[in-house]
Amino acid sequence: MNEIMAIAGSTWRRILRMKVVYFLIVCVWILIGSAMNYDILSLGEEKELMIDVSLLLNTIAIALIVISVTFEIPRELHEGAAATMLTKPLGRTQYLVGKFLGSVITAIIIGLIIAAGFFVLFYMVFGEPLIISLLQAHLLIIASSIPMTAIAVLFSMILPEMITPIITAIALWFSFSTSHLAKYGFMKIIYGGVLPDLDLFNFKSAAMITAGWSYVAMAAVWGAIFSVFALTLSSLIFRFKDIK
Amino acid sequence: MEDFVIRTENLTKVYGHLFWKKKEASLEKLNLQIPRGSVFGFLGPNGAGKTTTIRLLMDLIKPSEGQAWVLGQPADNVKVKQRIGYLPDGPSFSTYLKAYEFLNICAKLLKIPSSERKKRIYEVLDIVKMTEHANSKLGGFSRGMIQRIGIAQSILNKPELLILDEPLVGLDPHGRQELKDIINEQKKAGTNVFFCSHILSDVEKICDHVGILSRGKMLCCGALTDLLSETGYRLVIKAGHDDIMQKFMPEASSSSKLSDGGWELVFKENVEVKKSIDELKREKPDAITYHPSKENLEDFFFRQIASTDKRI
Amino acid sequence: MKKTVVNHIIIMAIAIVAGGMLAKTLHEKQISTIPSKSAISGVPIGGFHKFASDVKWMLFINYMGSLQTINEDNKDEVVKRLEQIIDLNPNFEQAIHMGAMSLSNASPDQAVEFLSRAIASEDPTLKKNWKLPFLAGFILMHYKQPAQYSEAARYFRMALERSEGKPEDYVINSYLRARGNANGIKDARLALLDSLVFEWKKTSGDLMETTIIPNITERLLVAAQAARDSHPGDEKVTAIVTEVSATLGDKHICSSCLHSYGPGDNFCAHCGNKVKPYGQCSACKHVLKGNFCSNCGVKAK
Numbered sequence: 075m076n077e078i079m080a081i082a083g084s085t086w087r088r089i090l091r092m093k094v095v096y097f098l099i100v101c102v103w104i105l106i107g108s109a110m111n112y113d114i115l116s117l118g119e120e121k122e123l124m125i126d127v128s129l130l131l132n133t134i135a136i137a138l139i140v141i142s143v144t145f146e147i148p149r150e151l152h153e154g155a156a157a158t159m160l161t162k163p164l165g166r167t168q169y170l171v172g173k174f175l176g177s178v179i180t181a182i183i184i185g186l187i188i189a190a191g192f193f194v195l196f197y198m199v200f201g202e203p204l205i206i207s208l209l210q211a212h213l214l215i216i217a218s219s220i221p222m223t224a225i226a227v228l229f230s231m232i233l234p235e236m237i238t239p240i241i242t243a244i245a246l247w248f249s250f251s252t253s254h255l256a257k258y259g260f261m262k263i264i265y266g267g268v269l270p271d272l273d274l275f276n277f278k279s280a281a282m283i284t285a286g287w288s289y290v291a292m293a294a295v296w297g298a299i300f301s302v303f304a305l306t307l308s309s310l311i312f313r314f315k316d317i318k
Numbered sequence: 319m320e321d322f323v324i325r326t327e328n329l330t331k332v333y334g335h336l337f338w339k340k341k342e343a344s345l346e347k348l349n350l351q352i353p354r355g356s357v358f359g360f361l362g363p364n365g366a367g368k369t370t371t372i373r374l375l376m377d378l379i380k381p382s383e384g385q386a387w388v389l390g391q392p393a394d395n396v397k398v399k400q401r402i403g404y405l406p407d408g409p410s411f412s413t414y415l416k417a418y419e420f421l422n423i424c425a426k427l428l429k430i431p432s433s434e435r436k437k438r439i440y441e442v443l444d445i446v447k448m449t450e451h452a453n454s455k456l457g458g459f460s461r462g463m464i465q466r467i468g469i470a471q472s473i474l475n476k477p478e479l480l481i482l483d484e485p486l487v488g489l490d491p492h493g494r495q496e497l498k499d500i501i502n503e504q505k506k507a508g509t510n511v512f513f514c515s516h517i518l519s520d521v522e523k524i525c526d527h528v529g530i531l532s533r534g535k536m537l538c539c540g541a542l543t544d545l546l547s548e549t550g551y552r553l554v555i556k557a558g559h560d561d562i563m564q565k566f567m568p569e570a571s572s573s574s575k576l577s578d579g580g581w582e583l584v585f586k587e588n589v590e591v592k593k594s595i596d597e598l599k600r601e602k603p604d605a606i607t608y609h610p611s612k613e614n615l616e617d618f619f620f621r622q623i624a625s626t627d628k629r630i
Numbered sequence: 631m632k633k634t635v636v637n638h639i640i641i642m643a644i645a646i647v648a649g650g651m652l653a654k655t656l657h658e659k660q661i662s663t664i665p666s667k668s669a670i671s672g673v674p675i676g677g678f679h680k681f682a683s684d685v686k687w688m689l690f691i692n693y694m695g696s697l698q699t700i701n702e703d704n705k706d707e708v709v710k711r712l713e714q715i716i717d718l719n720p721n722f723e724q725a726i727h728m729g730a731m732s733l734s735n736a737s738p739d740q741a742v743e744f745l746s747r748a749i750a751s752e753d754p755t756l757k758k759n760w761k762l763p764f765l766a767g768f769i770l771m772h773y774k775q776p777a778q779y780s781e782a783a784r785y786f787r788m789a790l791e792r793s794e795g796k797p798e799d800y801v802i803n804s805y806l807r808a809r810g811n812a813n814g815i816k817d818a819r820l821a822l823l824d825s826l827v828f829e830w831k832k833t834s835g836d837l838m839e840t841t842i843i844p845n846i847t848e849r850l851l852v853a854a855q856a857a858r859d860s861h862p863g864d865e866k867v868t869a870i871v872t873e874v875s876a877t878l879g880d881k882h883i884c885s886s887c888l889h890s891y892g893p894g895d896n897f898c899a900h901c902g903n904k905v906k907p908y909g910q911c912s913a914c915k916h917v918l919k920g921n922f923c924s925n926c927g928v929k930a931k
């Protein structure tokens with residue numbers, strides 16, 4: 075576990091040392107806060123708008139953090155930084171899990187920072203304290219970083235470096251967009267098992283409806299199970315992969 | 319305990335597995351046995367397969383055929399890596415990390431107890447003369463500094479086997495000397511060293527065993543003293559004795575005109591030639607100087623490579 | 631190596647089955663929590679449907695601001711824009727409400743269609759919304775030519791049912807009027823009385839007044855009085871008055887004018903009709919103020 079955490083530590087250190095991350099967080103807060111100015115343009119829907127903007131931007135920020143994995147892993151493999159690590163007593167699976175955990179932890183930290191900023195702004199503008207359903211909607215988005223990162227790690231293994239980030243972004247987009255496929259027969263098992271149903275984390279359309287803590291917990295567990303599948307597949311591919 | 323720190327059996331690596339790619343053997347049936355307590359120099363021209371061999375030994379790439387053992391364990395055994403130090407060719411590390419942080423991660427991976435970690439990290443930084451850069455980011459380091467950090471991480475765990483891929487590249491003459499000193503220190507401490515380099519004079523000074531690889535095939539391998547014992551004769555003909563030169567030229571393995579107008583001919587061990595030279599020495603003692611020659615590693619290396627090229 | 635590969639495959643198979651089953655459960659749970667989810671457009675926009683609907687809503691407002699009026703020329707565009715918004719967010723109350731209001735004059739059918747879709751929604755918030763059925767009823771009664779009173783009454787009644795016991799007076803009145811009109815009663819007072827009697831009969835004289843119309847007895851009495859005054863001698867009104875007074879006899883209502891009278895009164899203070907007195911001492915006919923008569927001391931029965 076120490077080895078995994080060492081790799082995870084280097085990953086979140088990398089992301090948290092990028093100044094652009096803090097710029098991103100501040101921009102997100104500003105955009106969330108600016109929703110209050112849309113009262114006339116939205117005919118009094120500025121509260122709803124602020125909620126929707128916060129959920130949208132939190133999702134995008136987390137997706138960007140996750141997609142950064144698709145830059146990092148291939149680059150480390152290509153430039154030889156990964157080779158240095160893998161010549162230590164570190165299994166290839168441990169390396170992948172370390173990268174996965176590091177990215178997930180970073181995404182969770184950044185997601186929580188954005189959500190906390192939103193709740194402070196929401197309180198300042200509308201005087202409403204923490205709304206549980208909204209908190210759950212944000213937590214679900216944050217939890218979605220688990221399967222998203224697993225997808226990013228998997229694609230880092232199977233795709234050429236140049237196209238990995240783009241394909242990962244498209245895959246994440248469609249994973250959030252195709253939940254209606256789950257209605258159809260055989261797809262019920264395949265979808266969510268092999269194909270990721272990230273829409274399970276999507277309460278953006280009903281942020282004022284309480285998802286329930288059990289749902290949030292179950293969704294996180296599903297994310298973890300899907301990640302086990304994706305990471306095991308990644309590990310299997312990585313086992314046979316030549317490292318520069 | 320196995321007698322060999324590294325052993326390979328028919329180790330082969332073929333690149334281009336996909337059907338539309340031309341298959342290309344980077345390494346062909348390499349059989350290598352490196353005894354304990356040796357400093358092994360792995361030589362070969364560019365593309366010979368040296369780095370491929372090292373990567374196979376470090377389990378970074380998978381063999382197409384054959385097997386490799388390192389310190390008595392299969393090369394894909396993760397645990398054995400705890401006893402190995404490895405410096406890659408042109409090392410590249412995470413640029414966002416500080417030197418200390420990077421070495422700390424390496425120390426964690428090497429399972430160095432947390433109580434000893436800091437001390438050991440500063441020890442190795444001191445060895446590679448990088449202590450003052452401990453808190454600088456690797457991204458700002460020069461190639462030579464990166465090489466030093468690479469060396470530091472490779473000796474962090476006081477390895478039983480140190481594998482160095484082109485360790486002298488990127489270092490200034492002073493740095494090269496320091497590295498040679500480090501390798502000698504490691505040798506004295508009982509570390510087995512396996513390294514490949516293009517700088518043959520350095521290899522000759524450091525190594526006691528060498529192997530020469532060309533086009534994926536091992537040309538020769540053994541103790542340096544044994545390999546270079548193949549003696550010949552060096553005949554220096556003074557200026558104005560071209561007739562002697564012309565007489566012996568056909569038998570010479572190499573010839574070169576000297577700056578003073580004389581000639582130097584080199585012969586392989588040959589009883590007939592030796593007899594003729596002995597006679598000439600008696601007849602014209604001032605016209606020639608003659609002495610048995612022992613090849614240096616560079617000559618040996620080029621002769622070996624040339625012989626393969628001729629075979630091809 | 632082979633063993634490791636087999637282990638990997640086993641782990642993946644377990645994860646697929648477990649993940650698939652859990653996803654199915656979560657999917658069902660999500661649908662039950664957000665019933666409107668199935669009504670959301672399938673357009674693949676990464677789950678950002680609600681935000682997209684917000685953006686389209688603001689564009690819609692902008693577009694509406696550019697129009698002088700909504701007429702035959704532009705109503706299709708308005709409908710199209712509204713459809714897009716509601717497809718993305720079927721629970722967008724304000725868009726549905728404002729959109730329907732905007733269209734009510736130019737295209738009442740489409741306005742009602744938007745509203746009926748939202749009214750039929752299983753979404754917990756929309757299910758409680760009384761304004762939408764009220765607006766649907768209002769449009770059917772006032773904008774639709776000819777007015778559809780029966781359908782309007784149905785929507786008004788729905789609005790009353792959703793008002794959770796505190797309906798606005800204008801909703802009640804709209805319902806009663808629409809229902810009366812639906813029954814072909816042209817006179818407003820008679821129509822009101824007819825509807826109130828219909829609702830009142832549902833209570834079976836229950837004092838708890840379980841109908842959707844609060845204070846129905848008082849309303850009924852007032853309506854009956856007004857109808858009796860405006861239509862003296864009307865057989866239907868007389869029959870209603872008789873029925874009401876008979877039912878509310880123990881509530882001290884004058885059978886003639888339906889005004890209430892006080893304890894000790896022998897005649898109606900409003901119309902002079904003789905009424906059945908109550909609250910009197912059985913011995914001295916003095917008005918009782920407690921358990922014993924303050925005049926003769928006889929215990930009240």
